[in-house]
Amino acid sequence: MMKYKYVGQPYxxxxxxxxxxxxxxxxxxxxxxxxxHTAVLRPQFAHALILSVxxxxxxxxxxxxxxxxxKDCKFRYxxxxxxxxxxxxxxxxxxxxxxxxxxxxxxxxARAALDKIKVEYKPLPVYTDARDAMAKDAALIHEDMDxxxxxxxxxxxxxxNIANTYHLVKGRGxxxxxxxxxxxxxxxxxxxxxxxxxxxxxxxxxFKEDRTIEVWSTTICPFxxxxxxxxxxxxxxxxxxxxxxxxxxxxxxxxxxxxxxxxAWIASFVPGRPVKWVGTREEDFTSTLLxxxxxxxxxxxxxxxxxxxxxxxxIYHTGGAYADTAVNVTIASTHNSTGPYEYKHCDLTGxxxxxxxxxxxxxxGYGHQESQIATERMMDLMARKLGMNPLEFRKKNFLSExxxxxxxxxxxxxxxxxxxxxxxxxxxxxxxPKPAEDDQFVYGRAMVTVMKSPKGAPFSTKGCYMKMNNxxxxxxxxxGAEVGQGLRTxxxxxxxxxxxxxxxxxxxxxxxxxxxxxxxxxTIGSMFTTQGGRAIIRxxxxxxASLKSTAAQVLKTDVDYLEYDGEFVFLQNDPxxxxxxxxxxxxxxxxxxxxxxxLAQSVSDARLPRYSNPDKNGQGSIGVSYTMGSQAVDLKxxxxxxxxIINHFYSVFDVGQVINPLQIRGSVLGGVLMSxxxxxxxxVVFDKEGRITNPHLxxxxxxxYKEAPEQTIEFVxxxxxxxxxxxxxxxxxxxxxxxxxxxxxxxxAIGVDLFEIPVxxxxxxxxxxxxxxxx
Amino acid sequence: xxERMTFTINGKEQTVDxxxxxxxxxxxxxxxxxxxxxxxxxxxxxxxxxxxxDGKAIKSCNTPAAKAAGTSILTVxxxxxxxxxxxxxxxxxxxxxxxxxxxxxxxxxxxxxxxxANPDANEVEMTNAxxxxxxxxxxxxxxxDGALIAQKMIKETRK
Ligand code: FES
Ligand code: FES
Numbered sequence: 035m036m037k038y039k040y041v042g043q044p045y046x047x048x049x050x051x052x053x054x055x056x057x058x059x060x061x062x063x064x065x066x067x068x069x070x071h072t073a074v075l076r077p078q079f080a081h082a083l084i085l086s087v088x089x090x091x092x093x094x095x096x097x098x099x100x101x102x103x104x105k106d107c108k109f110r111y112x113x114x115x116x117x118x119x120x121x122x123x124x125x126x127x128x129x130x131x132x133x134x135x136x137x138x139x140x141x142x143x144a145r146a147a148l149d150k151i152k153v154e155y156k157p158l159p160v161y162t163d164a165r166d167a168m169a170k171d172a173a174l175i176h177e178d179m180d181x182x183x184x185x186x187x188x189x190x191x192x193x194x195n196i197a198n199t200y201h202l203v204k205g206r207g208x209x210x211x212x213x214x215x216x217x218x219x220x221x222x223x224x225x226x227x228x229x230x231x232x233x234x235x236x237x238x239x240x241f242k243e244d245r246t247i248e249v250w251s252t253t254i255c256p257f258x259x260x261x262x263x264x265x266x267x268x269x270x271x272x273x274x275x276x277x278x279x280x281x282x283x284x285x286x287x288x289x290x291x292x293x294x295x296x297x298a299w300i301a302s303f304v305p306g307r308p309v310k311w312v313g314t315r316e317e318d319f320t321s322t323l324l325x326x327x328x329x330x331x332x333x334x335x336x337x338x339x340x341x342x343x344x345x346x347x348x349i350y351h352t353g354g355a356y357a358d359t360a361v362n363v364t365i366a367s368t369h370n371s372t373g374p375y376e377y378k379h380c381d382l383t384g385x386x387x388x389x390x391x392x393x394x395x396x397x398x399g400y401g402h403q404e405s406q407i408a409t410e411r412m413m414d415l416m417a418r419k420l421g422m423n424p425l426e427f428r429k430k431n432f433l434s435e436x437x438x439x440x441x442x443x444x445x446x447x448x449x450x451x452x453x454x455x456x457x458x459x460x461x462x463x464x465x466x467p468k469p470a471e472d473d474q475f476v477y478g479r480a481m482v483t484v485m486k487s488p489k490g491a492p493f494s495t496k497g498c499y500m501k502m503n504n505x506x507x508x509x510x511x512x513x514g515a516e517v518g519q520g521l522r523t524x525x526x527x528x529x530x531x532x533x534x535x536x537x538x539x540x541x542x543x544x545x546x547x548x549x550x551x552x553x554x555x556x557t558i559g560s561m562f563t564t565q566g567g568r569a570i571i572r573x574x575x576x577x578x579a580s581l582k583s584t585a586a587q588v589l590k591t592d593v594d595y596l597e598y599d600g601e602f603v604f605l606q607n608d609p610x611x612x613x614x615x616x617x618x619x620x621x622x623x624x625x626x627x628x629x630x631x632x633l634a635q636s637v638s639d640a641r642l643p644r645y646s647n648p649d650k651n652g653q654g655s656i657g658v659s660y661t662m663g664s665q666a667v668d669l670k671x672x673x674x675x676x677x678x679i680i681n682h683f684y685s686v687f688d689v690g691q692v693i694n695p696l697q698i699r700g701s702v703l704g705g706v707l708m709s710x711x712x713x714x715x716x717x718v719v720f721d722k723e724g725r726i727t728n729p730h731l732x733x734x735x736x737x738x739y740k741e742a743p744e745q746t747i748e749f750v751x752x753x754x755x756x757x758x759x760x761x762x763x764x765x766x767x768x769x770x771x772x773x774x775x776x777x778x779x780x781x782x783a784i785g786v787d788l789f790e791i792p793v794x795x796x797x798x799x800x801x802x803x804x805x806x807x808x809x
Numbered sequence: 810x811x812e813r814m815t816f817t818i819n820g821k822e823q824t825v826d827x828x829x830x831x832x833x834x835x836x837x838x839x840x841x842x843x844x845x846x847x848x849x850x851x852x853x854x855x856x857x858x859x860x861x862x863d864g865k866a867i868k869s870c871n872t873p874a875a876k877a878a879g880t881s882i883l884t885v886x887x888x889x890x891x892x893x894x895x896x897x898x899x900x901x902x903x904x905x906x907x908x909x910x911x912x913x914x915x916x917x918x919x920x921x922x923x924x925x926a927n928p929d930a931n932e933v934e935m936t937n938a939x940x941x942x943x944x945x946x947x948x949x950x951x952x953x954d955g956a957l958i959a960q961k962m963i964k965e966t967r968k
Contacts, residue, residue, distance in 0.1 A: 046902065046903055047907065049907075049910065050902035050903070050907045050910075051894070051902055052910075053902070053907045053910030053913050053914075054885075054894065054898040054899075054901050054902040054907060054910075054913055054914075054917055055845070055885065055886070055888070055889055055894070055898060056843075056844070056845020056846070056884065056885035056886050056914045057845065057886075058910055059844075060844075060847070060911065062838075062844070062847075062848060063844035065842070140839075142828075142835075229945075230945060231909070231911070231945055232847075232849045232855055232857060232909070232911045232912050232943055232944065232945050233847070233849065233909070233911040234849070280909075280910065281909060282847070282849075282909045282910070282911025283908075283909040283911060283945050283946055284909075285945065312848075314851050315849070315850040315851045315852070315855075316851055517909055518908030518909025518910065518946045519908070520908065696905045697905070699905070700905045700908060700946075700947055700948070700951055702948075703947060703948030703949075703950050703951070704908065704945070704946045704947050704948045705948075706948060707948040707949070708945065730850070730851060730852050730854065731849075731850045731852070731854040731855055731943060732852050732854040736943060736945060738940050738943065738949075739936065739939040739940040739942070739944075739949045739952070739953075740936060740940045742948055742949040742950065745948065745950070
């Protein structure tokens with residue numbers, strides 16, 4: 035096995051010190067000269083026409099500078115479907131829709147004046163679930179949907195609430211079920227949730243007198259925001275400058291455009307002064323992006339010998355009031371509903387449906403856990419029906435080398451050794467006997483196998499600027515957003531390896547500023563290590579080539595006779611004839627003061643190799659890089675209360691190459707706990723009127739310290755030829771297995787099949803009752 | 810009408826004007842520009858706003874600013890001595906306990922309140938203290954590791 039010097043070591047993150055000293059600057063910590071504050075009015079109804087907005091009383095309140103409404107807003111925005119407006123104009127479509135805003139000298143004054151705005155509404159029917167909004171006679175949430183610009187690959191169903199229908203056919207599609215001996219069909223639900231990062235969203239927008247716009251936002255896609263605002267306000271992209279300060283977690287919902295257009299609209303009424311908005315926790319739930327909201331109806335067909343032949347999935351996605359961000363989640367969820375298995379025939383449909391709930395956007399896992407909860411439960415149900423061991427049944431159908439996945443990509447060895455992952459997890463979880471049921475508890479265990487693809491786009495590029503200083507140290511500037519995942523550490527280690535210099539000589543950028551940072555599409559899809567890493571290696575190669583070309587002039591030789599070792603450029607056949615890298619960094623300065631050669635600096639970028647849009651049957655090449663793995667749970671159920679207690683959670687992923695063992699463990703630890711939260715407690719709940727009943731962290735319960743189980747985490751390393759030094763993405767994969775593993779383990783414990791999460795104590799208690807009846 | 814009070818902040822006595830309805834968190838962040846203390850929720854659930862008042866870790870988001878009069882408040886900015894980090898900061902920064910870091914200042918101050926008063930805090934005390942803090946990134950294990958290392962370091966300096 036190839037050994038690396040810096041890759042694979044547990045280096046500490048460069049931003050750890052600023053974060054433990056309280057000096058890291060997050061959005062709410064940004065203070066600007068003459069800054070104003072804004073608070074946004076949200077409606078009392080989740081679906082209603084706006085009859086009138088009366089602002090005069092609010093305008094008289096202390097500290098108030100201006101009250102803003104959506105009146106006269108002419109533009110729509112959105113990157114997939116332009117169905118969004120910065121502020122409601124004629125109607126509100128969900129409970130967090132911005133209706134009006136107060137700009138004042140302090141946030142407290144702005145909030146206090148909100149009450150004084152009077153709005154008259156005419157309520158309309160409210161739908162909080164895709165199924166209801168799809169009903170034949172349902173009122174339309176977007177009457178003018180047909181007029182919206184959308185990507186040419188998207189297709190709305192006119193006269194309905196269906197914003198897009200995605201359809202994939204492989205082989206003979208549904209007809210392929212005629213080859214199956216056994217067919218099962220079930221429906222599953224992964225309800226609406228929230229990323230619930232501990233830092234809420236916030237945005238500052240400043241329309242400046244020099245006709246530029248400057249923005250600070252809790253965003254991982256400053257370049258998209260820049261392009262969007264430039265488009266909306268009809269300015270050159272170069273005149274919009276967006277900063278991403280330190281981010282207090284993202285997990286998906288700080289991608290895409292979330293609150294920026296609304297705050298920009300508000301700030302456009304007070305040109306010359308920066309306007310700051312920081313969401314309350316409640317607004318973070320009601321007025322930014324939610325997650326999941328996916329029901330999966332799945333039909334699976336297999337031969338008697340356990341060979342899967344056909345799958346049919348229908349994804350009903352409660353997309354929210356605006357579908358721009360949900361539509362790609364639906365698509366990813368649909369074509370990945372196969373899990374890591376091969377089927378000759380696939381018929382997969384995904385409906386993105388408008389509902390009167392906050393828009394759904396990205397959440398770590400991006401559609402995969404939402405449909406693979408179905409796949410992994412179905413695998414256990416099918417194995418039971420076939421009388422096979424669930425793992426043996428899975429193994430028979432793994433997407434291993436040479437197999438073809440649903441979108442038509444042939445899998446290669448480098449897609450990872452799922453078999454090894456599964457075997458290891460199997461040993462871990464089933465290696466010792468299960469405790470027998472006692473008075474207090476009943477015990478269950480189960481394992482699952484999962485996969486995740488990147489969700490790319492045609493221009494999903496990551497750029498890298500590298501410059502060497504006159505002491506041989508290096509500064510690296512990229513557009514990747516550090517949300518906590520530790521990408522700066524990864525950059526440092528990959529660059530050190532590529533440049534053959536110690537990480538201590540490399541300094542990584544601390545903020546993204548579109549004025550200085552190289553372009554990056556957005557930091558999503560577990561793609562940074564793979565693509566960003568490739569960009570770093572390309573930049574390093576160019577920088578070394580430039581050093582060599584200067585050295586060739588100094589040493590009076592051809593470039594191809596030269597070697598580079600991080601410290602010197604030297605003659606291959608006589609290393610004593612050499613020049614120090616530090617002496618080449620600014621070009622080489624001769625003793626008589628003449629400078630030879632060029633500055634040692636480089637620019638590069640990298641993207642998903644051969645990404646293309648799928649054809650009309652959903653067949654294409656979407657990623658190349660998949661990461662697969664296996665997860666398992668060991669749990670007990672408290673019989674008195676129905677509470678599910680996770681004893682131990684196991685994960686093994688084939689990540690190609692571990693870059694930083696400390697960070698990668700941290701990433702999986704956190705991802706697993708998030709998904710345990712989703713499986714056991716987290717659900718954004720709506721009443722009939724479309725109001726969220728639990729928009730607070732004491733009601734929307736995310737796992738606490740005491741609830742974190744012990745975890746065993748291991749990695750298989752089958753090098754990936756594309757990623758840097760063999761590495762693959764792993765940022766999201768850890769969240770996929772928990773929900774189905776827990777449901778399968780509940781069956782193992784009590785013999786009752788559950789089909790939706792969260793499995794709250796009351797549901798488990800009901801299942802315990804059902805078990806008694808079964809007995 | 811603004812009111813006036815005197816208190817000690819990070820070792821320095823200071824007199825400030827504040828609005829009567831203000832919470833300590835707003836006083837620290839908005840009046841004194843001590844932005845290391847974070848604001849993560851509306852209902853005293855997340856723990857990011859934790860500071861130490863007269864040696865005890867408290868939530869500054871539900872402590873009225875007026876309560877600070879005459880007390881001594883320590884925030885995350887007051888822990889390091891110049892370039893030298895407090896052992897808790899050192900341990901937490903090296904154990905993998907920091908990802909996005911938004912929960913970090915609150916956790917650091919919680920541990921300060923716990924371990925400065927009681928370096929021998931047992932597992933239950935430690936668990937109860939850390940359970941007051943939400944972290945969405947780390948799965949808590951590295952925070953526990955950091956807390957235990959910090960405890961060891963503090964004990965050693967006390968020997
Ligand atoms: S801000 Fe969340 S507990 Fe104080
Ligand atoms: S490190 Fe992100 S919330 Fe704890």
